[in-house]
Amino acid sequence: MRGGWPDKLSPVDAVLWGFRLVVLVLVVWGTIGTVLAAKYSGEVWLDFLVFGLSQGSIYALIALGYTMVYGILRMINFAHGEVFMAGAYTAYFVADALARSGHLDRYPLPSLLLVLAVSMTTSTLVGVLLERVAYRPLRHAPRLVPLIAAIGASFFLQYAFRGLYGSGFKAYPEPDILKGVWTFAGVRILKTQAVVLVAAVIMMLGLYAFVMKTKTGTAMRAVAEDLEAAALMGINVDRIIVTTFAVGAAMAGAAGLLYALVFKQVHFFMGFVPGIKAFTAAVLGGIGNIPGAMLGGLFLGLVESVGPILFLDGLGIVAPYQLKDVIAFTMLVMVLIFRPSGLLGERLAVKKA
Amino acid sequence: MSTGPRRWTEALRSGLIWGAVAVFLALAGMVEALAGRQVVAGLPSLGVLLPPLSALAAGCHAARRAAGTAAALVHGVVAGTTTGTLVAALVLTGSLLDLRRVFVNASPALFRLLLFDRDLEGAWTPVAAAAVAGVAGAVGTLLPPRFTRAVVTGLAWVLALGLFQELVQLLLVDGTVRTAIRDVLYTTEALSPGGSALVFIVAAAGTWAWATHRSRLHQWAAELPPRPARLLRGLGFVAIAAAMLALPLVAGPFLSHVLVLVGLYVLMGLGLNLEVGFAGLLDLGFVAFFAIGAYTVGLLTSAGGLAVTHLSFWAAVPVAVAVSLIAGVVLGLPVLRIRGDYLAIATLGFGEIIRILVLSDFLRPWLGGSQGVLSIPKPEIFGLELAGPQHLFYLTLAASALVALVAARLRDSRLGRAWMALREDEDVAEAMGINLVNIKLLAYGLGAAFAGVSGALFAVLVGSVFPHSFQLLISINVLALIIVGGMGSMPGVVVGALFLVGLPELLREFSDFRFLIYGAALVIMMQLRPEGLWPAAAVRRELHAGEEMKNVRGPAG
Amino acid sequence: MRRLQSSLILMTALFALVVWAFAPTTAAGQATGMVKIAKAQPITIAYWLVVAGPDASLGIDIRRGIELAIADKGKVAGHPIRLIGEDSGCNAEGGVTAATKLAANPAIVAAIGSSCSSEAVPGAPILWKAGIVTVSPSNTAPSLTAPDRGPGFDGYLRTAHNDKVQGRVAAEFARKALKIERAATIHDGSPYAEGLANVFAETLKKMGGTITSQEAIAPTDTDMRPVLTKIAAGKPQVIYYPIFTAAGGHVTRQAKEVPGLAQAKLMGADGMFSADFLRAAGAAAVGMYHSSPDLSAEALGPRYKEFLGKHQKKYGEKPLSAFHAHGYDAAMIIFAAIEKVAKTDGTGIQIGRKALRDALFATKGHKGLTGTITCDKHGDCADPKIAVYQTESADASKWDPGKNPRKIYP
The missing domain is CATH 3.40.50.2300 (Response regulator)
Incomplete structure (x- = not known):
């Protein structure tokens, strides 16, 4: 369907192939250089891999909510990162109180569940308010208008929370049960990271099941297909959209808490960069595609962790990790050249509906 | 009509919403931050007035929906009182619990301010003040609209002249007439009571008179014979041109500097407008070309160690434009087949790539890394150095005029029409025989070239170039300004730049809340005027069709 | 409608011209080189720091240091102190904008800033052209106080440590x-x-x-x-x-x-x-x-601890970054220098801009929160004891x- 591009090799194709070739040569050259230099042992490579996957699962967690809202509404919710921040930041105060009173270590599981509940509730509240106040009136506006409103909302939320909670960052308490390392078959993984990885998989499966198997999920897909037709079929569109936002925001709240447990700092600006990364991950996987978001997140994490050392170190480039976003975005463009709608393609709704 | 229970709850709801706003403003620190800022000397400060102003809005909001005078007043009282009660509840909670553990601004000082400098026994004061304000709001909706408009305009002028007092006073530092005006209007830190009354009366009377005579003036203008009409229009243009030329002399260095910044964004906005507004290609990485223009001029003219050669500014600008143009095409190539929202992130990535590269240690030997490119000389013209912002204003003005002319010609050309077709429907455009590759690359290249001009001017304005100046925020700001101005509209770019760049610069002293207000303003703007402040003619026509649609759907909140 | 718009703009333009015509501008800047402050009127000090945006904590931290210094000092030469300021954004153009605005205000006696070195490079010369001396609490780039820094930086000092x-x-x-x-x-x-x-x-x-x-x-x-x-x-x-x-x-x-x-x-x-x-x-x-x-107690005495207590009381949180004490010291050496050069007459005080600058560069042995502050001839004031x-x-x-x-x- 997309693009009636001619099959014969146009000059553009030639340029694009040239571009691919250059990137490929650089990558291969860098890789060979790195491997030949043999600075890093096999174990170290394994560490890079594990670090990449765990960082990727955090991106994936945030990307899940991002992609879901996009899939249903076709709207880039630029403020998703701030929804994520709102939950984690607000839950900090509960976590801190629990840590001070010692409950966090005495009853770790109920305490963590309580903190999780606070985080998810706050995020849900912010997400639903956001939809009601900022986005709903713009549902029929031209395409870029909601994007600008979302950007505005993103600034507003950042600085609103800065005003409320202060501009310093807060250090999240560390529950004892999450300290330390697990080793599986020779692979070392931090407990917090393992928890994130598992949680990401569970949440992805849950979300997928919710969208695919439940009645509400079916209604969501119907709204995604055709908003007007869904309304004619008797679906309460407003309710479905609010539900979508609520679920997406709740996921962000959960992701926020997990993020805070891994990195142990919260700050009013903490959502912005992960928000953009999650957006990138969602695009990599194909926006609107739930397994795609997962895959995109993991891919992005891996590229950021392994890419600089593998491709750039061998080229003799100093301080390669400063350039990790350069690699990530170049990879993104490469993927989009080959597959203009992401690794797994857009919209899960179409196939099964 | 009777005030049924549903109506009552609506008034209550208005009160709760605005009460929440007032509590938020207090906890977010605005009340305390603005407590030192008086608009009119002798009156309570702006910070202290924030909760009653919220109550006023609540009263207005509630009374609008009420039927009948009495009902409106009652609703006003209910809404106002509710707002005030929430504020009082905040103070009471704060006195019982240590709210400060969570909310850093919930200090005893704040609570005293909310109680109008009273201790806890004054907890009734915010309620009473809010009730009065609520009634005032309700009264406002009952008076004839013309009257209300005059009063509101008068108050708005007082507020504006009070808020910007520092700037206005700076304009009035020297010259006998100016100092005389200043002494009438201002004390050291605020409007004087007499001055504010004067401003209010003049503005209100002006609005009233304008409302009375507007239709007559319209008619007079419409009935003018063609020759005098043309003459009038010609005179108008001459006057605008004269005013633009005289502007920096009147405005002084700071306002000129702000105008230069606005001009830089106008240049970028015109460039991005080619891509987004005309051709419909979303670009979130526009800052890249701005950076490329600035770095090119920096490296070609700098007196510092990184310079490649020591060209003059005039020789470096064409190079900068050419380099940016090439960069635009180079970006355009890989993203040619990427559509819509995918384009947003791909271009965003490009902007970040450029910023990271100029910052990187890898390229530091050539680009200076975080230490930047220093000692960029100012341009010279006929031996005169264009040093201060007042001089550079003319340079920016000339560049903007030239670029606007080019953009207007492009819009009305064959290429411009092809872009519009592309914007409306890519597949159809191609079917019509338009070469998509060429026109897309031209849009990216030319847009980038405009940004390159802007970057070149930026380099000489600042005199040094640092990677920190090229954040994602600039790309976002440029995109926002063309949407706020009106997509595809060239005057809209100017209006958008004034609104989103000029105004925040003037609000620099409210630094802590600049971005908060900026964000809220974007959201509100998009709701009130989704078509932009000065929409392009085509969009305006479409809007008329849309108006009917809106009526079918019913009022949207 | 179109026609009406142009006639409206015409009126605005005419108004601007009238204002301009009626009030001939004198040469920009502070011609007198002297700030007069009438009795009971405040002495205006300005900051130019990054107090908004992602780097805000750096500047807010310093501003709080300045505010606490003002609270501690009370009055300078018998006058209260008024602190005004601008956000400088931690980038070069923000520095230029903030400096340009401050430079246009003849009431400003001295400035504190900038927060980032990239702001100071273009900004400090703009301030000094208007005769305003500025003390930076957090610029650390060596070039700013290098011997070849150029005459534009004659009015620039810092309490921050040179890298x-x-x-x-x-x-x-x-x-x-x-x-x-x-x-x-x-x-x-x-x-x-x-x-x-x-x-x-x-x-x-x-x-x-x-x-x-x-x-x-x-x-x-x-x-x-x-x-x-x-x-x-x-x-x-x-x-x-x-x-x-x-x-x-x-x-x-x-x-x-x-x-x-x-x-x-x-x-x-x-x-x-x-x-x-x-x-x-x-x-x-x-x-x-x-x-x-x-910062150890034997070097500074208990003062820094007291400062932290006041900070907590006033702002409800711990210092946000590392330069609040430098900001406090910058404010204090400015106050000391003002007291040294302020001349009292019947109507108030007069502060010579050049004299203030010289007095600041002559600061010696000032006991600050960051150590003993002595300025050298290039403007480095921080205690070299690391x-x-x-x-x-x-x-x-x-x-x-x-x-x-x-x-x-x-």
Whole structure:
């Protein structure tokens, strides 16, 4: 369907192939250089891999909510990162109180569940308010208008929370049960990271099941297909959209808490960069595609962790990790050249509906 | 009509919403931050007035929906009182619990301010003040609209002249007439009571008179014979041109500097407008070309160690434009087949790539890394150095005029029409025989070239170039300004730049809340005027069709 | 409608012309070189710092230091002090905008700022052209007080430490006291950190050490494990990362989690020498080294602790960054200089701009929060005494520079 591009090799194709070739040569050259230099042992490579996957699962967690809202509404919710921040930041105060009173270590599981509940509730509240106040009136506006409103909302939320909670960052308490390392078959993984990885998989499966198997999920897909037709079929569109936002925001709240447990700092600006990364991950996987978001997140994490050392170190480039976003975005463009709608393609709704 | 229970709850709801706003403003620190800022000397400060102003809005909001005078007043009282009660509840909670553990601004000082400098026994004061304000709001909706408009305009002028007092006073530092005006209007830190009354009366009377005579003036203008009409229009243009030329002399260095910044964004906005507004290609990485223009001029003219050669500014600008143009095409190539929202992130990535590269240690030997490119000389013209912002204003003005002319010609050309077709429907455009590759690359290249001009001017304005100046925020700001101005509209770019760049610069002293207000303003703007402040003619026509649609759907909140 | 718009604009234009015609401008700037302040009127001091946007905590931290200095000082030469200010955005154009605005205000006696070196490079000359002297609490780039800095910087001083001094002391400590041979550095792309890391690396190399790798991160990065894993491959004995609290906390914590770095010593600078850092880094901070101005109680007495108490009372939180004390000191030396040069007459006081500048450059032996402040002829005022500390307890409530972290060098 997309693009009636001619099959014969146009000059553009030639340029694009040239571009691919250059990137490929650089990558291969860098890789060979790195491997030949043999600075890093096999174990170290394994560490890079594990670090990449765990960082990727955090991106994936945030990307899940991002992609879901996009899939249903076709709207880039630029403020998703701030929804994520709102939950984690607000839950900090509960976590801190629990840590001070010692409950966090005495009853770790109920305490963590309580903190999780606070985080998810706050995020849900912010997400639903956001939809009601900022986005709903713009549902029929031209395409870029909601994007600008979302950007505005993103600034507003950042600085609103800065005003409320202060501009310093807060250090999240560390529950004892999450300290330390697990080793599986020779692979070392931090407990917090393992928890994130598992949680990401569970949440992805849950979300997928919710969208695919439940009645509400079916209604969501119907709204995604055709908003007007869904309304004619008797679906309460407003309710479905609010539900979508609520679920997406709740996921962000959960992701926020997990993020805070891994990195142990919260700050009013903490959502912005992960928000953009999650957006990138969602695009990599194909926006609107739930397994795609997962895959995109993991891919992005891996590229950021392994890419600089593998491709750039061998080229003799100093301080390669400063350039990790350069690699990530170049990879993104490469993927989009080959597959203009992401690794797994857009919209899960179409196939099964 | 009777005030049924549903109506009552609506008034209550208005009160709760605005009460929440007032509590938020207090906890977010605005009340305390603005407590030192008086608009009119002798009156309570702006910070202290924030909760009653919220109550006023609540009263207005509630009374609008009420039927009948009495009902409106009652609703006003209910809404106002509710707002005030929430504020009082905040103070009471704060006195019982240590709210400060969570909310850093919930200090005893704040609570005293909310109680109008009273201790806890004054907890009734915010309620009473809010009730009065609520009634005032309700009264406002009952008076004839013309009257209300005059009063509101008068108050708005007082507020504006009070808020910007520092700037206005700076304009009035020297010259006998100016100092005389200043002494009438201002004390050291605020409007004087007499001055504010004067401003209010003049503005209100002006609005009233304008409302009375507007239709007559319209008619007079419409009935003018063609020759005098043309003459009038010609005179108008001459006057605008004269005013633009005289502007920096009147405005002084700071306002000129702000105008230069606005001009830089106008240049970028015109460039991005080619891509987004005309051709419909979303670009979130526009800052890249701005950076490329600035770095090119920096490296070609700098007196510092990184310079490649020591060209003059005039020789470096064409190079900068050419380099940016090439960069635009180079970006355009890989993203040619990427559509819509995918384009947003791909271009965003490009902007970040450029910023990271100029910052990187890898390229530091050539680009200076975080230490930047220093000692960029100012341009010279006929031996005169264009040093201060007042001089550079003319340079920016000339560049903007030239670029606007080019953009207007492009819009009305064959290429411009092809872009519009592309914007409306890519597949159809191609079917019509338009070469998509060429026109897309031209849009990216030319847009980038405009940004390159802007970057070149930026380099000489600042005199040094640092990677920190090229954040994602600039790309976002440029995109926002063309949407706020009106997509595809060239005057809209100017209006958008004034609104989103000029105004925040003037609000620099409210630094802590600049971005908060900026964000809220974007959201509100998009709701009130989704078509932009000065929409392009085509969009305006479409809007008329849309108006009917809106009526079918019913009022949207 | 169109026609009406143009006639409206015409009226505006005419109005502007009338104003212009009626009020001939004098030459811009402060012709007199003298600020007169009438009786009971305030003395205006201005800050230009980054107080909005992502780097806001840096500037707000300093502004709070200034505000506390004003509260402590009360009156200067019998006049109250009014603090006004501008956000300078931590970028060059923000510095120019803020400086241009301050320069246009003839009431300003002196300025405090900027926060980032990139703001000062274009901004300080603009202020000095208007006769306003400025003291920066957090610019550390060596070029700003280099002997060849140019006449535009004649009115520029700083209470912040020149990177040259601190980076050198850190390297000397590592080489001489810790007997380090191999070291790695990390910076965050800020001129401050990049400058320090480079000075450290160069000094260490001169003293016979080896730099295994020089890495860089972004201040917003959170996952430092990959870059630390890369560093670990070079087997450094010390990692020097003179960055700020947030990223510094991540590096400190994660260094313990990366195999191969368990033995490596960690070392930071004053950008993260605060109680907050202990919270950010947790138990991983124990044993870590910091270079910082000598803040120990024997050097300063109990004053810094008192300052922290006042800070908590007024703002409800701990200092946000590392330069509040420098801001306090900058304000205090300005007040001292004003008192030295203010001439009283019947109508109030007069402050000569040139005299104020000279008095500031003549500041000597001022007991500040960051040490004894003496300005040299290039504008460097910070106490050259840099100490190295080692953290013994990660409990933020026990933060007491000198005891914990314990001063161990010199």
